[in-house]
Amino acid sequence: MIGIQSPCSCMSPQEYNISVTGYGKDYVHYEKHRRFFRIFERCVDGKTPFVDIQRARYFTESMKQTENQPLPVRYGKALLHIARNIPVYVEDDQLIVGRTGSDISRHGILYPEVEGDTLAVGLRDALTRSNAPLAVDPEDVKYVEEHIAPYWTDKTFRAKFVSSLPEEMRKYSYNGPAPYTFIGEQASMNCSLQWVPDYAKVINRGIKSIKDEALARLAELDPDNPMEMSDKRDFLNAVVDTCDAIVIWANRHADLAEQKAAACTDPVRKEELLLIAATCRRVPEHPARTFYEAVQAQWFTQGFSRLERRHGGIVSNGRMDQYLYPFYKRDVEAGILDDDKALEIFDCLWLQMAQYMAIGLTPQAATQHEGYAHWEALTLGGQDRRGFDATNELSYLILRSKRETPLQHPDLAVRIHSRSPKDFLWEVAETVKTGQGYPKIFNDEEIIPLYVAKGAPIADALDYALSGCTEVRLPNVDTYTSLCTQVNYGAVIELVMRNGRLKDRGDELFTIETGDPETFSSYEEFREAFRKQLQWMLRHAMFMQYRIERMRAQTFACPFESMLSDVAFKACRDLDSVEKIPGGIDLAYYECIGFATAVDSLSAVKKMVYDEKLVSMKELKEALDANFEGREALLELLRKAPCFGNNDPYADSIGLDVETMSQEVTSRYVEFTGVNLDNRTTTITSNVPYGKIVGATPNGRLAGMPLSDGSSPSQGMDMNGPTAILLSNYNSKNWASTNRAARLLNIKFTPKAVEGDEGTERLVNFLRAFCDLKLWHIQFNVINRQTLLAAQQDPKKYRNLMVRVAGYSAYFVDLSLGLQNDIIARTAQESM
16 A cells, blocks of 8 residues: 555554554655645644634625625625625635634634524524534524524525425425434535536636626617616626635735745745745636636635635535646746645645534424535546546645545545546555545446537547536536435335325325225236325425425526536626526436335335235335334345345345335426436435434335435445445436436445555456546445444544544544444455
């Protein structure tokens, strides 16, 4: 393994360093990354995130002053008010500046436009919660309660959306004020879906160029055209205000750096502070000239995006090895940059990312985005806009940077394709083997053709960037920003077994009656009942999605994101507008939560009740009612049924059937709305709370236990090795439909399975197989079960132990006990 050779062949480098060096001064890369470790130990290592209310304060002040003005104009003015007033920081040792909140430690900022109606209660709860705790100043809580929360009581998207739902539909997503995990909506948790700004536009053109273009277009508006003098003028005025805002923000950092330099007695640090000041005067207003300026411009863009709005998954980093490479190459050739200096700059950038926590105070966020979830995906590799391999020296350098530092940020993602160089795949495999859960890996051979089939220009499809958990974005083509729904497929099984009822809800008819399963004479009848219940749920999910799309445009605007989008800027239309943006593509989705739980349950019923007749439906229902207590023999019998994840045609054909019948319902959404609605299996951590409302299921899962995650097998039910998991995903995918998108696939290896160069070779070949099968996504944990159990017993010692959760890495000890146990329960593959 590169960087750190573990003397114990049964431990990953991460396990070794936590157990032996503690990532202290004995760590082999400590001296090389001294600046990193000084900041890490002071601001990140084991630090509880601090809730900073300043963004919420100034955003609310501005919105109070601009009521009844057009929404894009209000957002532009709000960004100006924030930029002029929010505290700025130039931290000790840092080379990259642009924090969005307090420099006390890791921090999170508040978005009252999202959570204002629950903000006061959420902050009070944050003071006492044990899972992913937060530090809050009591005086700030008081200020929020008196000055911020009251204004937003009836103005948040959540408040408007929930009250707009028909009463008979509200129960599917809400149990009173609390979320109900039957049909979950994500739109009330964030302002927008995950997003990737066009960083290259800011880095190469500069903000002044964008402002000048906006001013020129304002001067060209037709005074006789009411649409131009209203909608377009509002948009362009908001762009001008936003351009001024980010430049003001950057210059305030320059002012502070100059003040600190004047007072600094350390000549080395004084020189660094003066360089920071000069850089902030230059970028992002003007084009970057050096690698360092380009990185600073990138971070200003990312940080300002976070000030503008909360994204589902945080704003992502895009294809950093592509847009930074010309600056890296030029500076190296000029002799003003070497790899050690580039690594130091990256260290500072990663630490800025790591100190921003996407905290959520809505009831959903605490359970569905555990462990301070983050998805600031940084994309490496892939192909260029002409279809040639895009791997370069920066691709390798960033992989090396991530191997050498114990940080879960950024969320590293890699694109591979059929011609990816073996050297690159080898470095990817070595990075996976460190055991820190990254990179997550995406497949050009599946994603690019699928996007082209959905209407994306081929060059833009080739240039896609990872965004969020397992999503992708085409920064200048994508125009869909509405968050989407999650559908509980485990609950569908229970609805069939209980004829439209849930044990969690007593005798209430929750959906529709599809017949008592005891009267079904064939699996075909049972399957038809499943299809009808699923259809009922998906129809309601589609209604919610349509309502979400229409209502978000009344609450949110994003002049900064919109001005960086080619198609939105050309149309002078905000990305949150409900109107179609010419040249854009709108791709929505719904999440299937508990895919393998549903497939395995259908398989068990088909095999044991109808094919083999080893159990009657009456016996099965009684066993489920009793949660298998006293029926352990039947429980073991059901668990012997064919299961998804074993390359078993019996179970995999049912998986294909489930995906196909889902798409038959939702594929019509585009007919009605012009928006594609794709089937996905990106659970994040929702499989844990979604499982809590579902009773025992026919696959042997006990009541309240987690549903299966993503498109992974049910916990512990994959018996035939990792390649069989790939093949089950291949076999169960409806290749005839384009209404499909991300399938999140988790695989856990023991360190022994990937030991040495032979293990690396096997992992490279496994990635080639994944690529050849045209699967969307895969990610790995490389860790011993004993390490996870030890971390539960001694969380302080293991505070920096990283695991892969669901599209992101997190510190294991920051997760709830339920999610920790879910990760432990995943099958550990001991060979390939």
